[in-house]
Amino acid sequence: MKKLIAGFVFGVGLTAMAHGAGNPEAGKQAAAACQACHGEGGAKPIMGSYPKISGLGERYLFDQLVAIQEDSRPIPEMTGQLTGKSKQDLQDLAAYFAQQKMVVSQADPELVEKGAALYRGGNMASGVPACAACHSPQGKGNEPAGYPHIGGQNAEYLAKQLEAYRDGTRANGSHAAIMVDVSARLTDAEIEAVSSYISGLN
Numbered sequence: 645m646k647k648l649i650a651g652f653v654f655g656v657g658l659t660a661m662a663h664g665a666g667n668p669e670a671g672k673q674a675a676a677a678c679q680a681c682h683g684e685g686g687a688k689p690i691m692g693s694y695p696k697i698s699g700l701g702e703r704y705l706f707d708q709l710v711a712i713q714e715d716s717r718p719i720p721e722m723t724g725q726l727t728g729k730s731k732q733d734l735q736d737l738a739a740y741f742a743q744q745k746m747v748v749s750q751a752d753p754e755l756v757e758k759g760a761a762l763y764r765g766g767n768m769a770s771g772v773p774a775c776a777a778c779h780s781p782q783g784k785g786n787e788p789a790g791y792p793h794i795g796g797q798n799a800e801y802l803a804k805q806l807e808a809y810r811d812g813t814r815a816n817g818s819h820a821a822i823m824v825d826v827s828a829r830l831t832d833a834e835i836e837a838v839s840s841y842i843s844g845l846n
Contacts, residue, residue, distance in 0.1 A: 665732075666702055666739025674733060675740055677725065685744035692800035694721075698744035701785050704792040705738035707817055717816040748796035751844030759841025762834055770829045775838065778822070783845040790819065795845035802839035806830060 675686075678697070682689050686697035697705065711717035713726040713734065726734065751759065764781065766774040775794075779785050783795020794802065808814035810827035830838075 666706070666735035666737075666742075668736070668740040668743050670733075671736035671738070671740025674729075674737055678737065678741075681721070686741045687744060687747040689798065689801075692798045693804055694798070695801045696746060696797055697741045699742065699746035700792045700794075701787045701790070702735075702738045702742035703787060703790045704785070705741055706735055707790060709734040709738060711816045717814065746793060746796040746846075748846045749798060749843035751799070751842075752840045755837040755840040756844070758834075759837040759839075762838045763841050763845070767829070767834070772826060772829045772834070775842070778819075783842055790817075794842050797843060799839040799843035802842055803835050806835045806839065810835075 678686060681691075681694055682697050687699075689696060708717065709726060710731070712719055712722050713729065729737075762772065763775045766772045776783075778789075778791045779794050783793065785791045785793040805814060806823075806827045809820070809823040810830065812824065814820070815824060827835075
């Protein structure tokens with residue numbers, strides 16, 4: 645078992661190194677078009693349904709950019725935005741936005757208690773695991789494993805993604821099966837509460 649765990653950790657480390665080759669300065673030069681929707685540094689999107697892309701983690705950002713470019717994660721608003729960009733271009737963009745600071749939103753005070761309980765402890769009755777297990781207690785994610793920083797993200801966007809995992813319209817990426825399984829066990833009220841809580845988490 646120890647050898648298996650060590651092998652997994654080593655493999656994750658190699659993957660992380662492979663995804664850590666972006667040039668933030670080059671990415672900054674190409675980021676102007678992205679900021680039209682996602683705001684300066686990717687931190688203040690023009691709509692709550694758009695994600696903050698600042699500080700999410702380079703590996704996660706790169707994987708999502710590739711998925712969007714290859715249409716394995718179709719997003720109508722992103723159509724044509726990544727056309728013609730090389731994998732290095734995408735890596736550079738990921739490196740730039742990963743270095744930007746996530747601006748924390750404001751959670752709904754009436755949903756904090758329920759959202760915190762779900763985020764930190766899950767729901768044993770329905771088999772929902774704690775979000776903190778993968779995304780960390782502060783929502784900072786796990787960069788080597790490719791789990792994104794979600795603390796501070798827009799609540800509307802978070803809810804939209806959990807619903808997309810639940811109905812199967814988002815199923816791309818190496819961790820998609822985990823999120824599909826978790827989301828299938830969440831009620832609408834739980835999605836609302838945990839999304840709100842995460843938006844104010846830092």
